[in-house]
Amino acid sequence: METKNILWMGLIITALLTALMMVDLIPGLLAAFIILPGGLGLTYYAALSRNRIEYIAEQRLQLEFSRSLIQNRDLQGVYRIASKYAMRMIPCEKVIIWKPLKEKYAREQAPDYIAAIGRWVEGKQKSLVVDEQNRVPADLELPDAVQSILAVEFRRGTNGYGVLIILNKKKLEAFSHREIEMIEELKDVCLSSMEQLLEEQEAQLYPMEIIKALVRAIEDQEADFQGHSERVAVLSRLLGERLGLDKDEIKDLYYSALLHDIGKIGGQTMESDGMEHATRGAGLLEGIGDLKRVREGIRYHHERYNGTGEPEGLAAMDIPFIARIIAVADIYDALTCLCPGEEQLSPASALQVIKKSSGSILDPLVIVALEEIETALKPQEEE
Numbered sequence: 001m002e003t004k005n006i007l008w009m010g011l012i013i014t015a016l017l018t019a020l021m022m023v024d025l026i027p028g029l030l031a032a033f034i035i036l037p038g039g040l041g042l043t044y045y046a047a048l049s050r051n052r053i054e055y056i057a058e059q060r061l062q063l064e065f066s067r068s069l070i071q072n073r074d075l076q077g078v079y080r081i082a083s084k085y086a087m088r089m090i091p092c093e094k095v096i097i098w099k100p101l102k103e104k105y106a107r108e109q110a111p112d113y114i115a116a117i118g119r120w121v122e123g124k125q126k127s128l129v130v131d132e133q134n135r136v137p138a139d140l141e142l143p144d145a146v147q148s149i150l151a152v153e154f155r156r157g158t159n160g161y162g163v164l165i166i167l168n169k170k171k172l173e174a175f176s177h178r179e180i181e182m183i184e185e186l187k188d189v190c191l192s193s194m195e196q197l198l199e200e201q202e203a204q205l206y207p208m209e210i211i212k213a214l215v216r217a218i219e220d221q222e223a224d225f226q227g228h229s230e231r232v233a234v235l236s237r238l239l240g241e242r243l244g245l246d247k248d249e250i251k252d253l254y255y256s257a258l259l260h261d262i263g264k265i266g267g268q269t270m271e272s273d274g275m276e277h278a279t280r281g282a283g284l285l286e287g288i289g290d291l292k293r294v295r296e297g298i299r300y301h302h303e304r305y306n307g308t309g310e311p312e313g314l315a316a317m318d319i320p321f322i323a324r325i326i327a328v329a330d331i332y333d334a335l336t337c338l339c340p341g342e343e344q345l346s347p348a349s350a351l352q353v354i355k356k357s358s359g360s361i362l363d364p365l366v367i368v369a370l371e372e373i374e375t376a377l378k379p380q381e382e383e
Helices: 004-023 026-071 075-089 101-103 110-122 177-218 228-242 247-258 274-284 292-299 321-338 347-355 364-372 375-381
Strands: 092-098 128-130 150-157 159-169
Touching: 004 101, 004 375, 026 075, 026 177, 075 092, 075 159, 092 292, 092 364, 101 110, 101 159, 110 128, 110 150, 110 228, 110 292, 128 177, 150 177, 228 247, 228 321, 247 292, 247 321, 274 292, 321 347, 321 364, 347 375
Parallel strands: none
Antiparallel strands: 092 159, 128 150, 150 159
């Protein structure tokens, strides 16, 4: 029950009791004067307690929301958290995040009126409130099913990151000042988190570009190998995602695959050094940060599932998992891109060749993952 309702009920009950006591006039008058302030006091206390309970619940929700954002390291995660907690702050039919740059690439196209709301807020650069006290703007058309809207934009200056849209509040009443205030606060906190994540991504971009430039410089020594490392890295990442690796493992897998031939630096070719480039490449990263998994992927990507590989003859589960993934991606790219033109295989044919080595040269589990993502590789066949 809301505070104002508690106050009204308390006042009514107090007035009734006072009136009853005053029926007998003088004897009851004394009791009435006792009951009146007592009733008013109890009513005030009940309302105050209700406010306190609501305040504590609100603070707990905001604390939970803040913790979720702190633990999140993904931009899409910010949108998910914003939607979840907006729904809890204002129970409603649904919460939608409209992102203009992603609109035409979305798996499911949003209804036209959602895009209209998003574009209206983006164009006006102000929040939109539609309820029983705030009419729909004249330049915005909405279906009859939409009874209430609260829409705020994730924007800082010229940078807009989408619009949070709350549709059809469950309580058939106008949005309160505090509800609008809470959503504005949620928007500001989410916006700060987005900007921090984008800054971190940008900071990582330059080292990645430097790494790719070094890899290209190595591959330029052998014309046939140009683009090989990046293709292996992309395919390895797809396989890692299919196999359920976490984000840190996928990042290490990608770096390891991108650098798997770095040991060729200085002009060594596959023919001149056999598989020694794998050991040499891992050695180049010794003493550089926490790169244990990256070094293992580079060092052991020429090991074979049956123990016949190099440099240590490891077999099956003794071979680090990311090295087993890179081995499949490396051989796949060799069959589809590195072989002379007349010997190159289509993705489907390369998959069949690789499947024949399942359990002997390559990890059967990784080959199953390769088969599952074959559809993602078909565009390469067309190119």
